Amino acid sequence: MSDFRAGFVALLGPPNAGKSSLLNTLLGQKLAIVSSKPQTTRSRILGILPREGAQILFLDTPGKHKGDKKLNNALNAVVDQVSRDSEVALLLVDRVVGWTEIHQELAEALTKLRRPTIVVGTKSDIRRAAESAWPIPEAPSDWQQLAVSAKSEEGLEPLLQAIVEQLPPSPPLFGEDELTDRPMRWLCAEMIREALFDLLDQELPYSMAVEVLRYDESSKRAVKIGANLLVARDSQKRIVVGKGGSMIKKIGIRSRKAIEEWVGHQVHLELFVKVDPTWLKSPRRIEELGYH
Numbered sequence: 001m002s003d004f005r006a007g008f009v010a011l012l013g014p015p016n017a018g019k020s021s022l023l024n025t026l027l028g029q030k031l032a033i034v035s036s037k038p039q040t041t042r043s044r045i046l047g048i049l050p051r052e053g054a055q056i057l058f059l060d061t062p063g064k065h066k067g068d069k070k071l072n073n074a075l076n077a078v079v080d081q082v083s084r085d086s087e088v089a090l091l092l093v094d095r096v097v098g099w100t101e102i103h104q105e106l107a108e109a110l111t112k113l114r115r116p117t118i119v120v121g122t123k124s125d126i127r128r129a130a131e132s133a134w135p136i137p138e139a140p141s142d143w144q145q146l147a148v149s150a151k152s153e154e155g156l157e158p159l160l161q162a163i164v165e166q167l168p169p170s171p172p173l174f175g176e177d178e179l180t181d182r183p184m185r186w187l188c189a190e191m192i193r194e195a196l197f198d199l200l201d202q203e204l205p206y207s208m209a210v211e212v213l214r215y216d217e218s219s220k221r222a223v224k225i226g227a228n229l230l231v232a233r234d235s236q237k238r239i240v241v242g243k244g245g246s247m248i249k250k251i252g253i254r255s256r257k258a259i260e261e262w263v264g265h266q267v268h269l270e271l272f273v274k275v276d277p278t279w280l281k282s283p284r285r286i287e288e289l290g291y292h
């Protein structure tokens with residue numbers, strides 16, 4: 001056991017860099033929700049990967065971004081905290097987009113923290129990505145760079161080896177069968193949020209939150225779940241409910257299927273749309289909803 005290694009590995013980068021997709025692929029299981037819209041992830045998400053002789057504790061983070069709203073502040077605070085708490089950092093660069101101002105900021109912060117950092121070029125399966133300059137010229141020259149694709153799974157094994165080399169000697173920090181520290185209620189809320197990103201127009205999911213109020217496994221037939229979908233305004237409620245309830249029905253079906261797949265059991269899901277103009281403005285409420 002003495003040469004066992006374990007530690008926290010931060011997944012950092014701007015919105016849409018592919019952090020959550022990479023986490024899911026590395027774990028071989030969906031833990032973090034993914035969408036083509038930026039700023040999908042709102043929380044620090046722990047994903048535990050056992051390896052021969054090592055335990056890698058990935059921390060997915062919200063995309064670092066600019067903006068001065070209360071939610072942006074809370075999300076950027078998560079990024080800063082995870083940067084400080086981790087032993088190794090992965091700085092993800094979407095190879096189609098390249099190095100940005102946000103990468104520069106994150107790189108400077110990581111240098112100050114003296115955090116061992118690996119630059120990870122993502123989405124290498126896309127032709128325009130594969131044709132982009134490599135290694136990324138703007139990244140600090142003493143940092144290792146590795147290209148991966150969460151889709152084709154290329155480059156994952158070398159990345160895992162490089163991470164393990166940087167981990168400190170430590171006994172395992174979590175139990176062997178554990179996947180995450182997030183409770184079931186939170187995972188359900190996230191699955192519902194993913195359906196919102198899939199089905200609703202560009203801006204709306206950003207002003208919405210999901211709160212699972214009931215998670216009841218006492219019935220043999222189905223897990224009973226009740227959740228509130230919070231919107232900021234009446235006009236948004238009308239869109240989420242849809243004509244004759246058509247949209248909320250779609251959201252319900254899509255979320256239920258995702259949750260059933262996850263829990264491996266039949267699910268009875270009840271959704272309520274609730275106007276709550278305050279949640280986006282209250283740091284306490286943002287934390288209560290699990291966005292930390």
Ligand SMILES: Nc1nc2c(ncn2[C@@H]2O[C@H](COP(=O)(O)OP(=O)(O)OP(=O)(O)O)[C@@H](O)[C@H]2O)c(=O)[nH]1
Pocket residue numbers: 013014015016017018019020021022033034035036037038039040041042061062063064122123124125126148149150151152
């Ligand atoms: N082709 C391709 N697309 C990818 C890959 N990885 C991620 N994507 C796509 O890129 C988009 C963003 O992926 P996410 O994993 O949600 O990105 P993220 O960095 O977690 O984004 P935020 O949570 O918003 O910060 C999604 O549409 C993904 O399907 C990849 O390896 N190849």
Ligand SMILES: [Mg+2]
Pocket residue numbers: 019020021032033034040041061062063
């Ligand atoms: Mg994400």
